[in-house]
Amino acid sequence: MQGTPAGGTSPGPSPMDRQTLLVFSLILAAALGQMNFTGDQVLRVLAKDEKQLSLLRDLEGLKPQKVDFWRGPARPSLPVDMRVPFSELKYIKAYLESHGLAYSIMIKDIQVLLDEEREAMAKSRRLERSTSSFSYSSYHTLEEIYSWIDNFVTEHSDIVSKIQIGNSFENRSILVLKFSTGGSRHPAIWIDTGIHSREWITHATGIWTANKIVSDYGKDRVLTDILKAMDIFIELVTNPDGFAFTHSMNRLWRKNKSIRPGIFCIGVDLNRNWKSGFGGNGSNSNPCSETYHGPSPQSEPEVAAIVNFITAHGNFKALISIHSYSQMLMYPYGRSLEPVSNQRELYDLAKDAVEALYKVHGIEYFFGSISTTLYVASGITVDWAYDSGIKYAFSFELRDTGRYGFLLPATQIIPTAQETWMALRTIMEHTLNHPY
Amino acid sequence: MQPRRQPPPAPRSGPGNPRPTAPLLALLLLLAPVVAPAVSRGAEDPAQPQDAGVRRRLLQQAARAALHFFNFRAGSPSALRVLAEVQEGRAWMNPKEGCKVDVVFSTERYKPESLLQEGEGRLGKCSARVVFKNQKPRPAINVTCTRLIEKKKRQQEDYLLYKQMKQLKNPLEIVSIPDNHGHIDPYLRPIWDLAFLGSSYVMWEMTTQVSHYYLAQLTSVRQWKTNDDTIDFDYTVLLHELSTQEIIPCHIHLVWYPGKPLKVKYHCQELQTPEEASGTEEGSAVPTELSNF
Numbered sequence: 001m002q003g004t005p006a007g008g009t010s011p012g013p014s015p016m017d018r019q020t021l022l023v024f025s026l027i028l029a030a031a032l033g034q035m036n037f038t039g040d041q042v043l044r045v046l047a048k049d050e051k052q053l054s055l056l057r058d059l060e061g062l063k064p065q066k067v068d069f070w071r072g073p074a075r076p077s078l079p080v081d082m083r084v085p086f087s088e089l090k091y092i093k094a095y096l097e098s099h100g101l102a103y104s105i106m107i108k109d110i111q112v113l114l115d116e117e118r119e120a121m122a123k124s125r126r127l128e129r130s131t132s133s134f135s136y137s138s139y140h141t142l143e144e145i146y147s148w149i150d151n152f153v154t155e156h157s158d159i160v161s162k163i164q165i166g167n168s169f170e171n172r173s174i175l176v177l178k179f180s181t182g183g184s185r186h187p188a189i190w191i192d193t194g195i196h197s198r199e200w201i202t203h204a205t206g207i208w209t210a211n212k213i214v215s216d217y218g219k220d221r222v223l224t225d226i227l228k229a230m231d232i233f234i235e236l237v238t239n240p241d242g243f244a245f246t247h248s249m250n251r252l253w254r255k256n257k258s259i260r261p262g263i264f265c266i267g268v269d270l271n272r273n274w275k276s277g278f279g280g281n282g283s284n285s286n287p288c289s290e291t292y293h294g295p296s297p298q299s300e301p302e303v304a305a306i307v308n309f310i311t312a313h314g315n316f317k318a319l320i321s322i323h324s325y326s327q328m329l330m331y332p333y334g335r336s337l338e339p340v341s342n343q344r345e346l347y348d349l350a351k352d353a354v355e356a357l358y359k360v361h362g363i364e365y366f367f368g369s370i371s372t373t374l375y376v377a378s379g380i381t382v383d384w385a386y387d388s389g390i391k392y393a394f395s396f397e398l399r400d401t402g403r404y405g406f407l408l409p410a411t412q413i414i415p416t417a418q419e420t421w422m423a424l425r426t427i428m429e430h431t432l433n434h435p436y
Numbered sequence: 437m438q439p440r441r442q443p444p445p446a447p448r449s450g451p452g453n454p455r456p457t458a459p460l461l462a463l464l465l466l467l468a469p470v471v472a473p474a475v476s477r478g479a480e481d482p483a484q485p486q487d488a489g490v491r492r493r494l495l496q497q498a499a500r501a502a503l504h505f506f507n508f509r510a511g512s513p514s515a516l517r518v519l520a521e522v523q524e525g526r527a528w529m530n531p532k533e534g535c536k537v538d539v540v541f542s543t544e545r546y547k548p549e550s551l552l553q554e555g556e557g558r559l560g561k562c563s564a565r566v567v568f569k570n571q572k573p574r575p576a577i578n579v580t581c582t583r584l585i586e587k588k589k590r591q592q593e594d595y596l597l598y599k600q601m602k603q604l605k606n607p608l609e610i611v612s613i614p615d616n617h618g619h620i621d622p623y624l625r626p627i628w629d630l631a632f633l634g635s636s637y638v639m640w641e642m643t644t645q646v647s648h649y650y651l652a653q654l655t656s657v658r659q660w661k662t663n664d665d666t667i668d669f670d671y672t673v674l675l676h677e678l679s680t681q682e683i684i685p686c687h688i689h690l691v692w693y694p695g696k697p698l699k700v701k702y703h704c705q706e707l708q709t710p711e712e713a714s715g716t717e718e719g720s721a722v723p724t725e726l727s728n729f
Contacts, residue, residue: 104658252676252683265708269681284680288708290680290682291681372489372490372493373493375678401519402518402650403546404614407615409614
């Protein structure tokens with residue numbers, strides 16, 4: 001019984017391999033009437049030379065069959081993957097060891113993996129029907145977040161609505177939540193999270209914040225005053241393609257997923273694609289770089305969607321773009337050391353916001369202009385916002401300072417969101433009290 | 437990769453003096469020692485914030501580099517430290533030597549799953565002189581730290597970790613540490629600590645005045661074999677470089693025994709250029725030699 005080879009050449013079981021596994025096994029189980037794979041393992045063997053390869057081929061010929069090759073012996077230096085039934089494990093491992101064949105265990109127990117996969121698939125079909133059972137202290141997939149958005153809007157339709165402002169490169173919806181108590185074209189505040197897809201804490205913070213707004217409206221005097229006079233817009237998943245990719249293939253993916261003919265590296269850094277100092281220092285023209293600015297300003301649909309929306313609206317007074325990590329609160333410019341005209345005001349506001357943040361859990365943030373506090377970066381969101389006339393433009397870098405970096409444990413989601421909220425509230429209050 | 441340009445030399449201005457004096461053809465970057473207040477981590481003088489911001493960043497980065505070096509030299513996976521707070525420092529720049537930084541800072545134990553964000557309240561203190569040699573990596577470092585853990589306790593913890601490593605199933609499964617949600621299985625902690633120790637050496641060696649590294653994730657432990665009594669293992673880490681935001685995979689091979697100096701060999705992947713990224717390259721490097729114990 002020849003197995004179908006698993007796809008890919010990477011050493012560990014990639015999600016694509018796992019999918020292949022699942023499909024193969026399910027078909028097999030169906031065909032053979034619900035087989036049980038408990039304790040079966042998949043071993044990966046690296047044969048050094050032809051001699052070792054032929055030893056592996058000998059295994060193939062054993063009767064009764066003891067192994068099932070998923071990736072058969074082909075050449076030395078190409079990995080050989082074989083499924084070994086539980087009952088044959090001892091024999092096969094002894095065989096490998098005695099012949100000096102190096103192996104590693106790719107899958108420790110196939111049945112466990114199958115069960116997990118099945119559970120995950122069932123779960124994804126069983127999308128929650130209300131936000132009360134949504135866990136704010138976990139990280140979620142794109143589908144879960146979009147499902148939450150629909151529930152959230154339904155449950156709070158008096159002040160929340162959903163707007164689609166465009167489509168991503170891979171044609172996913174780009175969604176914005178609008179918080180409004182009515183009126184037409186109130187002065188507005190913009191918040192975006194997830195422009196860099198690996199910064200998972202930002203989406204999680206955004207979701208908690210959205211819920212906080214509806215919870216505190218009518219109870220917190222400051223927030224209520226803000227919402228009576230202004231609208232708040234939150235774009236939770238500013239880079240949906242990248243975000244999906246961090247779940248499926250590469251947890252540390254930063255850019256979007258745009259592809260251009262003749263260019264073999266994928267993706268543009270969405271925070272270098274704005275029309276402000278585009279292409280300058282702190283961005284890169286190499287498409288393989290993490291800070292690749294793209295072929296031209298606003299070339300990326302994810303950026304163009306926001307530019308078009310904010311420009312058409314015409315009445316935004318504050319813009320806050322949320323990133324991680326480093327624990328900083330910053331204002332323009334990123335593209336140069338030149339101070340903005342209201343630098344003193346922004347300095348003082350950042351100072352107040354950071355102090356309000358600190359009071360929650362004692363977490364210390366640095367603050368200042370982007371170029372002096374973090375690094376020089378050109379073509380960034382807040383520089384564009386400021387140059388477009390939005391006086392209160394801020395960029396957050398949330399927890400932590402490098403201990404976990406992008407892989408911030410889910411236990412820190414709520415504390416991070418709580419402290420960040422106090423800083424956001426400070427900025428929004430100042431914006432309310434300083435109309436222009 | 438585009439080199440990050442140095443900020444222009446800052447015009448001299450004393451505290452409380454908002455108008456800058458004529459900028460010097462400065463060899464000196466700054467002289468005034470910095471005291472960072474606990475909460476107001478902002479510019480001391482907002483009229484010239486670039487001085488304070490740049491200075492603070494430089495001191496932080498020097499302190500981190502010093503800690504990579506310190507951790508590697510200490511050679512103890514149980515006694516790893518991370519930066520708590522920069523307390524004071526100053527920097528000099530001259531065309532011959534490069535950038536010299538004296539910095540005093542506090543540290544805390546590196547304990548990934550510690551319940552308190554700020555650590556256990558035990559702070560060690562270090563003072564270091566770090567010299568970044570004109571865009572070249574491997575800064576020269578002199579660092580001394582006060583003791584954070586009793587020597588005996590450290591030796592005991594190292595030996596315990598050593599035994600835990602020895603008892604791990606062989607060959608090891610390939611796992612990601614931490615997982616994508618930031619969690620580290622306690623069973624796998626010794627691997628992580630040892631990987632962090634080895635990575636400290638790599639990060640120190642790669643650090644320049646503009647390039648600063650963090651350990652993002654351990655993506656595979658390829659083979660772990662015992663060779664007499666030492667621990668000998670190969671692994672791949674992903675390093676995160678802050679100014680370019682690049683993720684750099686490094687293959688590291690280390691040999692360790694409690695109390696003995698750590699031996700590390702490594703190879704990190706270069707940034708791809710558009711020509712190299714042909715799309716048909718083989719995936720991440722597989723070692724050409726594997727052997728069972």
